[in-house]
Structures are given as C-alpha cells and as structure tokens.
Amino acid sequence: MPDQTEKGGVLEVTCPCCEARLTVDPASGVVLGSEKAAHARAGVDLKDAQRVLEQETARIHERYDQIVQTEKGRGAVLEKLFKSHIEKSKDEPAPRPIRDIDLD
16 A cells, blocks of 8 residues: 555554544554544534635636636737738748649
8 A cells, every 4th residue: 555654563554534544553453543634624614604605706706807818818919929920921922832743
C-alpha cells in the first residue's frame, strides 16, 4: 500500500473508509493508536449553510463574469490581429500557385 510508512517497526496506515490514521504493530497486527481525520466541513453548521451557499454562488458568478470579459476582449484582439495581417498582405504580391508539374 502506498500510504504505509514504517517507523521503528510500526506501520502507519490510512483507513480508506474514514481516512483515519492507524498505527499498527506489524508483528502482532494490533492497532496501537489512531487519529481521526479532520473533515473540511466539520466546522460548518446548518445555520451557516445559507451564508456559505451565498458566498459560493457569488464566487461562481464573479468567475463567470471574469470569463465573459476575457472572451469579449479576445475577440477584439483577434480582429485587430486579422486586420494587421490583411494590411501586410496587401503590400506583397500573391504567391505563384504550385502546380503538379513543378513538383517533379
């Protein structure tokens, strides 16, 4: 298992169900100790749920507006780049098309 580390003959294993850290004696298989996993939502109460949802909604809308503004600016930049290439190509003569006979 990739989450096992051996310290002085003792294994530290992470439980796949509850993500608790277990300290196990490999010779006897006895659990010597355990530490509960800290959950990210442990401090959130149902009373705070409305506030958390409003903050998350505001963050999502802010990110969406940021993406929309970036896309609007992108169109203007591409239009400007296209016009500059058109201006450059007006000064150059059209290239001769390659014919099949020229490839031999």
